Amino acid sequence: MSCQCHGSTGEENEKFKVIDRIIEAHKGQEGALIPVLHQAQEVIGYLPEDVQAYIAEKLGIPLSEVYGVVSFYTLFSTEPKGKHVISVCLGTACYVKGSGNILAEFEKTLGVKVGGTTKDGMFTLEACRCLGACGLAPVLTVDGDVHGRLVTKDVAEIINKYKTGN
Amino acid sequence: MEMINLTIDGQKVQVPEGTTVLEAARKAGIDIPTLCYLKDINKIGACRVCLVEIEKTRGLQPSCTYPVSEGMHVKTNTPLIREARKAVVELILSNHPMECLTCNRNRNCELQALSKQLGITDIRFQGENTTFPMDFSSAAVERIPDKCILCRRCVAVCGKAQGIGILGATERGFKSIVAPAFHRPLAEVNCVLCGQCINVCPVGALREKSHVQKVWDAIANPDKVVFVQTAPAVRAALGEEFGLPIGTIVTKKMVAAIRRLGIDKVFDTDFTADLTIMEEGSELVQRIKNGGKLPLITSCSPGWVKYCEHHAPEFLENMSTAKSPQQMFGALVKTYGAEKYGIDPARIFSVSVMPCTAKKFEAERPEMKASGFTDVDAVLTTRELASMIKEAGIDFAALPDEEYDDPMGMSTGAGLIFGVTGGVMEAALRTVYELVTGEHLEKIDFVAVRGLKGVKEATIELPPVGTVRVAVAHGLGNAKKLLDKVKAGEQYHFIEIMACPGGCINGGGQPIVSSAERMRLQEDYRAMRAKAIYQEDKGMIMRKSHENPAIIKIYEEFLLKPLGEKSHHLLHTHYQPRVKYRALANQEECKE
Ligand code: SF4
Ligand code: SF4
Ligand code: SF4
Ligand code: FES
Numbered sequence: 001m002s003c004q005c006h007g008s009t010g011e012e013n014e015k016f017k018v019i020d021r022i023i024e025a026h027k028g029q030e031g032a033l034i035p036v037l038h039q040a041q042e043v044i045g046y047l048p049e050d051v052q053a054y055i056a057e058k059l060g061i062p063l064s065e066v067y068g069v070v071s072f073y074t075l076f077s078t079e080p081k082g083k084h085v086i087s088v089c090l091g092t093a094c095y096v097k098g099s100g101n102i103l104a105e106f107e108k109t110l111g112v113k114v115g116g117t118t119k120d121g122m123f124t125l126e127a128c129r130c131l132g133a134c135g136l137a138p139v140l141t142v143d144g145d146v147h148g149r150l151v152t153k154d155v156a157e158i159i160n161k162y163k164t165g166n
Numbered sequence: 167m168e169m170i171n172l173t174i175d176g177q178k179v180q181v182p183e184g185t186t187v188l189e190a191a192r193k194a195g196i197d198i199p200t201l202c203y204l205k206d207i208n209k210i211g212a213c214r215v216c217l218v219e220i221e222k223t224r225g226l227q228p229s230c231t232y233p234v235s236e237g238m239h240v241k242t243n244t245p246l247i248r249e250a251r252k253a254v255v256e257l258i259l260s261n262h263p264m265e266c267l268t269c270n271r272n273r274n275c276e277l278q279a280l281s282k283q284l285g286i287t288d289i290r291f292q293g294e295n296t297t298f299p300m301d302f303s304s305a306a307v308e309r310i311p312d313k314c315i316l317c318r319r320c321v322a323v324c325g326k327a328q329g330i331g332i333l334g335a336t337e338r339g340f341k342s343i344v345a346p347a348f349h350r351p352l353a354e355v356n357c358v359l360c361g362q363c364i365n366v367c368p369v370g371a372l373r374e375k376s377h378v379q380k381v382w383d384a385i386a387n388p389d390k391v392v393f394v395q396t397a398p399a400v401r402a403a404l405g406e407e408f409g410l411p412i413g414t415i416v417t418k419k420m421v422a423a424i425r426r427l428g429i430d431k432v433f434d435t436d437f438t439a440d441l442t443i444m445e446e447g448s449e450l451v452q453r454i455k456n457g458g459k460l461p462l463i464t465s466c467s468p469g470w471v472k473y474c475e476h477h478a479p480e481f482l483e484n485m486s487t488a489k490s491p492q493q494m495f496g497a498l499v500k501t502y503g504a505e506k507y508g509i510d511p512a513r514i515f516s517v518s519v520m521p522c523t524a525k526k527f528e529a530e531r532p533e534m535k536a537s538g539f540t541d542v543d544a545v546l547t548t549r550e551l552a553s554m555i556k557e558a559g560i561d562f563a564a565l566p567d568e569e570y571d572d573p574m575g576m577s578t579g580a581g582l583i584f585g586v587t588g589g590v591m592e593a594a595l596r597t598v599y600e601l602v603t604g605e606h607l608e609k610i611d612f613v614a615v616r617g618l619k620g621v622k623e624a625t626i627e628l629p630p631v632g633t634v635r636v637a638v639a640h641g642l643g644n645a646k647k648l649l650d651k652v653k654a655g656e657q658y659h660f661i662e663i664m665a666c667p668g669g670c671i672n673g674g675g676q677p678i679v680s681s682a683e684r685m686r687l688q689e690d691y692r693a694m695r696a697k698a699i700y701q702e703d704k705g706m707i708m709r710k711s712h713e714n715p716a717i718i719k720i721y722e723e724f725l726l727k728p729l730g731e732k733s734h735h736l737l738h739t740h741y742q743p744r745v746k747y748r749a750l751a752n753q754e755e756c757k758e
Binding site: 048049050052053054056057061062063064065066067068071072 | 321325330331332333334335336337338345346347348746747749750
C-alpha cells in the first residue's frame with residue numbers, strides 16, 4: 001500500500017533526504033553534530049523541530065542534546081528566514097564606528113530583536129562578525145550585498161528599498 | 167594497579183592510580199564539599215564548589231575531576247579556598263528562590279546543607295532572579311526550574327544510566343536552564359516518569375506529584391473505606407527516613423504506622439506479586455508450548471512499559487499481558503476484597519505505597535478500571551508515606567510490630583524479592599520449575615540473576631520443555647543493550663526488565679541518598695537494600711508463590727485458574743505504541 005499519510009509532503013521528504021546525505025558525509029565522525037546542523041541550516045534555511053528530531057534520531061543522540069546545541073549558539077535559527085536577510089557587522093571596527101546604533105535602529109524600525117524575523121516574513125535581522133570590509137565601516141549586508149559607511153538615517157531607506165523591490 | 171602516594175593537609179595517603187583528589191581526601195577522612203559531583207553518576211567539574219589547592223599548579227582546582235599523582239601536595243582548607251567556595255555558593259544563592267520553609271527538600275537539600283557547612287550568613291552578590299514556568303503536566307514528575315542549580319546530575323542519569331536523555335542543558339548565559347528539548351512539558355515528551363532524576367537532584371527542582379492530600383481527604387471522609395497495599399521495596403528503605411541505617415527492614419513497624427494514620431486495612435503487594443508469578447509463569451509455559459511470541463518480557467515495571475511504548479514498540483508483542491502487582495491488587499481489592507469484607511466497592515478508596523513514581527502514571531492509565539471503578543485511587547511514594555507518618559507525629563521507632571490484614575496480606579519470599587533486579591525472574595523460576603516438572607525444587611536461590619551487573623543471563627533445565635534461557639536487565643540503558651542483542655538474533659525465552667538501576671529498591675520514589683552519604687558508604691546503597699531483602703526472603707517459611715495458601719484459595723473461590731476468564735478480565739491488559747518525538751510523528755507513520 002502506498003503511503004497515505006498527509007503530514008509529509010513531497011517537499012518534506014525531500015528535506016529529510018537532504019539531511020540523510022549530509023549525515024552520510026559525516027558518518028562515524030566524532031563531534032559530527034555541529035557541522036551537520038550547520039549544513040542542514042544552510043540548505044533548509046533554519047532548523048525547525050522536525051529537522052532537529054530527525055538529526056537526533058539519525059545520529060543516535062538525545063533530542064535534548066541537539067536542542068541544547070541549537071539553543072546555545074546564536075548562529076543557529078529555529079525559525080524560517082525572511083525574504084531578505086539583513087546582517088549587521090559587529091566586528092571591532094564597525095562597532096567603534098557605531099554599528100551597535102545601526103542594529104538598534106533596525107530593531108526599532110522592524111519591531112524585531114536580533115535573530116528575529118518580521119511578522120510579514122519580509123526581513124530577518126542578524127548580527128555578524130567582521131566582514132573584512134572595515135574600510136567601509138560601519139557595514140552590513142542585505143542578501144549578501146554590502147552597504148557601507150552607514151548612518152542611522154540610512155536604515156529606513158534600506159528597508160524601504162528592499163520592501164518595494166527597487 | 168599502581169599505588170600513588172600523596173599528601174593531603176599534611177596527611178600521607180595511598181590510593182590506586184586514577185583516583186581523584188576528592189576520593190583520596192575522603193580516604194584521609196576529609197570531606198571536601200561538592201555540589202555537581204555524584205558518585206558513579208556525574209563527574210563534570212562544573213560547579214567549582216570542590217576547589218582545592220594543588221602545589222605547583224596555578225589557581226584552584228576542582229578536586230572531583232583532578233586525578234592524583236605521585237608526590238602531590240594538596241590543601242583543602244586555606245583562607246583562599248574557603249573564600250572561593252563561599253563565593254561560588256553565594257553566586258548560586260543570589261539567583262535562587264530562598265523558599266526553604268515551604269520547599270519539599272527542606273532539611274534534605276544539598277544546597278541548604280552546603281550553605282550551612284560553609285558558614286554562609288550573608289550573600290554579597292545581588293542580581294535579578296531568573297524565573298521559568300513550572301511544569302506540573304505529567305502524572306508523576308514535576309519540575310520547578312527556578313530552584314535548579316544547573317548541576318546536570320539529572321542530565322547524566324537520564325542520558326547515561328537510562329539512555330533516554332529527556333533533560334538537557336538549554337540556552338545560554340542568564341537564560342540557561344536544564345529542560346526537555348524545546349521546553350516541552352514532560353507529559354508531551356518521551357519521558358518514562360521513572361523519577362531517577364528526582365533521586366539525584368540535590369535540591370527541590372524535581373519532585374513527585376504529591377497524592378498526600380488526596381489520601382488524607384479519603385481517610386477523613388466517613389463514606390470511604392481506605393485500603394492500602396505496600397510494595398516489596400518500600401519496607402527495605404522506609405526506615406532510612408527515620409534515621410535507621412540503610413538496609414533495615416521495617417515491615418511490621420510500617421504496617422503499624424499505616425494503621426495509625428487511620429487506614430482501615432493494610433495489605434501487601436507481595437500477595438499480588440505471587441499472583442503475577444502464577445499468571446505470568448503460566449503465560450510463559452503456554453507461549454513456549456504453543457509457539458507463542460518469545461522472549462516473554464515482564465511488564466511489572468511501568469517505567470519500562472512506557473519506555474517500550476515510546477522507544478521499542480516492536481517489542482510490545484513480547485510484553486507479558488499480566489498486569490503489574492499494583493494493578494492486579496487494585497482490580498482485586500474492589501472485587502474479591504469487596505466481596506470478602508462485604509463492602510460496597512464504590513466506598514473503597516484504594517491506595518498503594520510504591521518505591522516508584524511511574525506507578526502514579528500506571529494507575530491513571532485509562533485501561534486500569536477493570537473492577538468497574540478506578541482500580542488504584544492514589545499512589546504514594548515511600549517518601550510521601552514517610553512524610554505522612556511524620557505529619558501525624560508518630561514515633562516510628564517506638565511502634566510495636568504488627569501484621570498485615572488477611573487474606574491479601576499473605577505472601578511469600580518470592581513476592582518479596584520482586585523489589586530487586588532479578589527478583590521477578592527468580593520468583594518465576596521457583597514456580598515454573600515446579601509446575602512444569604512436577605518435581606520439588608531443592609536449590610531455590612538462583613544467584614546467577616542476582617546482583618548489580620547490568621545484564622545477567624542464566625540457563626535452566628526444565629526437563630519436559632527443554633533448556634530455558636533467561637536474561638535480566640535493570641536501568642533502561644542496560645535494557646536497550648539487551649534488546650539490541652535480541653534484535654541481533656540472540657535467543658531467550660524469558661526476560662526481566664526493571665526501569666530503575668538496581669530495581670525497585672532504587673525506584674524514583676525511594677528515600678534520597680545524598681551525595682555526601684554515597685561518598686561515605688563503604689558499599690553501594692542499592693546492594694545494601696537488596697541484601698536486606700534477600701536476607702528476609704531466606705528467613706521466610708514460604709518462598710514459592712504457588713505455595714501461598716491465600717493464592718491457592720483465591721484461585722479456588724474466585725479466579726478458578728490462571729489465564730482463565732476472570733483472570734483475563736481483571737488481571738491482564740495490553741499496551742499501545744506511543745511516539746518518541748512528536749515532531750516526527752507523521753514520518754513514523756509513513757514508514758509503516
Ligand atoms: S531547593 Fe534547597 S535551598 Fe532551595 S528553597 Fe528548597 S530547601 Fe531551600
Ligand atoms: S523521569 Fe526518568 S525519563 Fe523522565 S526525565 Fe526523569 S530520568 Fe528521564
Ligand atoms: S534539576 Fe536538579 S539535578 Fe537537574 S540540573 Fe537542576 S538542580 Fe541539578
Ligand atoms: S566541580 Fe567538583 S563538585 Fe562540582
